[in-house]
Amino acid sequence: MADPVACRLEDLLDVSKLQEFFDSLNAAFPFQLAIIDNESNILTTTACQDVCTQFHRAHPECELECRESDGYILSHIDEVDPSVVYQCPRGMVDAATPILVGGKHLGNAFVGQLFLEKPDLEFFRAQAAKYGFDEDAYLEAVDRTPVLTREQLERNLAVAKEFTEILGAMGLERLQELEATRAQRDSQTRYRTILDAIGDAVFVLDVETGAVLEVNRSACEMYGYSSAEFRLIDFATLGSGQPPCAPDDAREWMLRAAEEGPQLFEWRARDKSGRLFWIEQTMRHATIGGQERLLVTTNDITLRQQGEIALEDSERRYRKLFDSAGDAIFIHDTEGRMLAVNATACERLGYTRNELLAMNIDAVDAPEHGVHVPERLTRIIEQERIAFESVHRRKDGSLVPTELNAQLITWEGRPAVMSIARDITERQRMEEALVRSSRTQGILNDVFRLSIEDLDLTALLQRTIDQMLTIPWLELLPRGAIFLAEGRTLRLMAHRGLAKPLLRACASVDFGRCLCGRAALTGEFVFVDHLDERHETAYEGMTPHGHYCVPILSAGEVMGVVCLYLPPGHEAQPGEREVLEAVASALAGILRRRRAEEALLESAVALRRTVDGAVAAMGALVETRDPYTAGHERRVTELAVALGAEMGLGADTLETLRLASAVHDIGKVAVPAEILTKPGRLSETEFALIKVHPAAGADILASVEFGAPVADIVRWHHERLDGSGYPDGLVGEAIPREVRIIAVADVVEAMASHRPYRPALGIEAALAEIAEGAGRLYDADVAAACARVFAAGFAFSE
Helix, strand or coil: CCCHHHCCHHHHCCHHHHHHHHHHHHHHCCCCEEEEECCCCEEEEECCCHHHHHHHCCCHHHHHHHHHHHHHHHHCCCCCCCCEEEECCCCCEEEEEEEEECCEEEEEEEEEEEECCCCCHHHHHHHHHHHCCCHHHHHHHHHHCCECCHHHHHHHHHHHHHHHHHHHHHHHHHHHHHHHHHHHHHHHHHHHHHHHHCCCEEEEEECCCCEEEEECHHHHHHHCCCHHHHCCCEHHHHECCCCCCCHHHHHHHHHHHHHHCCEEEEEEEECCCCCEEEEEEEEEEEEECCEEEEEEEEEECHHHHHHHHHHHHHHHHHHHHHHHCCCEEEEEECCCEEEEECHHHHHHHCCCHHHHHCCEHHHHECHHHHCCHHHHHHHHHHHCEEEEEEEEECCCCCEEEEEEEEEEEEECCEEEEEEEEEECHHHHHHHHHHHHHHHHHHHHHHHHHHHHCCCCHHHHHHHHHHHHCCCCCCCCCCCEEEEEEECCEEEEEEEECCCHHHHHHCCEEECCCHHHHHHHHHCCCEEECCCCCCCCCCCCCCCCCEEEEEEEEECCEEEEEEEEEECCCCCCCCCHHHHHHHHHHHHHHHHHHHHHHHHHHHCHHHHHCCHHHHHHHHHHHHHHHCHHHCCHHHHHHHHHHHHHHHCCCCHHHHHHHHHHHHCCCHHHHHCCHHHHCCCCCCCHHHHHHHCCHHHHHHHHHCCCCCCCCHHHHHHHCCCCCECCCCCCCCEHHHCCHHHHHHHHHHHHHHHHCCECCECCCCHHHHHHHHHHHECCCECHHHHHHHHHHHHCCCCCCC
16 A cells, blocks of 8 residues: 555645535534644634634734643644644634544644633734734624533544544545555556567457457557557458458467467468568456456567478478489488488489488498498598598499599588499499409500410410410300311311310311301300200310300401310300400401412512512502402592691601502501491591501511611501600600601591591691691691692692
């Protein structure tokens, strides 16, 4: 309760009504009474005597004595019950009864201005004279002053006491009303202050109608309406207007909140300007000011919604990129526990995403590789990024060679490892193919080297079969043989590991008999993985085996058969047939060369009579092997000599150019004719055979005494300035000048002439090629001389 002292007495009493009541009471029963507060303010006065009010208190000097009377009464008001009585120096009696409100003294009820005995008129005349009063008026006022007995005074004081108690009760009731009003006002102020301090928008709604009864400042700011405008708006219409944010939806939420309890939901709202924005609303039933209401708190989540949408969009894009990556991606913690995998990882390994997430990263590896996972994790933590190769194991047990790049990342606030795994099966297959190709080329080179050694044919074939049996990636038994054709019969020329019964039985094999004879008869590659009725040659104790029988072919002619033994049940592997046929083709070239050498030896005396004759014979020999390039060496010779002359070379150098140009392709006698005349793109193995011809030509010419380095020029005529040529990869000035001239002449003639695999490209295209490669592939001076020669009218002879 408020402190009564803080209130004025006149605030607690209806002074005007009291005045009316006291006047009416006095009219019926003469009774004088005045109510004066503690500040000496007269609130009511009834039947007060003029002698006091008009004379004594109106005179300054007398008034001081009156104040002394007032002071005495006030200082002793709490000492006497029911009242304090005081007689002033002029004999007048006054009495005061305290007015207590809630135990606090707020004022006094005065009953006085009376005499307890008849007044002495002479005394009062003297008073009139002393203070200058109008004697008649003064004495008349004294005469009107009541004279009471002490008993009458006591009764009046008792009545005054009752009046003061009534007044105290009235004041207390009023005080309580004021206190209640003040408390309500303070409560309302605090409520309003708290409401407006809330950052979220707050609505107080009527439970039945949903009308807006009260809003806070945040609601006004959020929606753009004033408090007065809100009271004219149906809360249900504050949504976007479209389901699920239509008025009926809002009323459904209000009904649920009233009947089922608090409701939390997201909503799309519309403000005064028509702007749509996302909100989160909590709606609950509440009692406010004794009334049943709906209390709604609203939070603008537009930014959060946009952030969530952006996050979802980012997550979608991330997941799309993550899952569409061509490589498998594994994210795991630093202990190896899987955290995330992409779709490629699932598809490659044959597991579902959940199955992989339940695994440890080491379970993805083949066992012999999984044991290294702890050491790899330690390295990743220390180095943050490592690359390594491993072998993953699919769900079905099959293996996947894999290259991994692993790096340390942060995943959901914790250190983790992202491993990007690339399937290198195809790369390994290509590497293996390159290795096989390199080894095949090495074997072919070895075979060709054998062909130029001073060996008879039998020793050469024996060395060849030995070389073939050492090919490391071929699953061969250590047995094999080479047969050469003599008419329609195969003669055993070389072997390794054949049993004596076979040496006798297979010394001579007719075309069509047994597997070797079938290969010779058909000219086709034969593969069997076991012995059957086609293997006609048998002997007691023969162990199971299979065969590769490879015909040695030259322009469709069967020159022999290579027979190799295989473990029983052998499965043919990619590349095996290709390399065996390449070796057989190399043998065909060697055999043709031997035949050519024999022919050359037979005519050596005649050929040596004139170098020109020998050169012509060599050129003719090449042209018989490759009729599509007939005249090539002659035309190259014409252009090379013309270039040398344009460049001012001497006669000896021009003669060397003429001789070397005329035989520069002699080595093609070692290349199978079907490759030289093949109408299409050569395979890698076939091109490898073509690339042998410069070295083979040099070997053929090594024993011919030309009086100039013709053999070297022939060997290097496919070398290029940037080192991209063959067979030795010479660079720049290491290539002799004559070689650089023939290289340009060779390219120009080849491009200008028809080939089985393309029509003639023409002189202009050839000159453009030379100009483009000048300084990089071809000698710039030679290229310039070539342009000048053709500009001057040079033309090849027919």
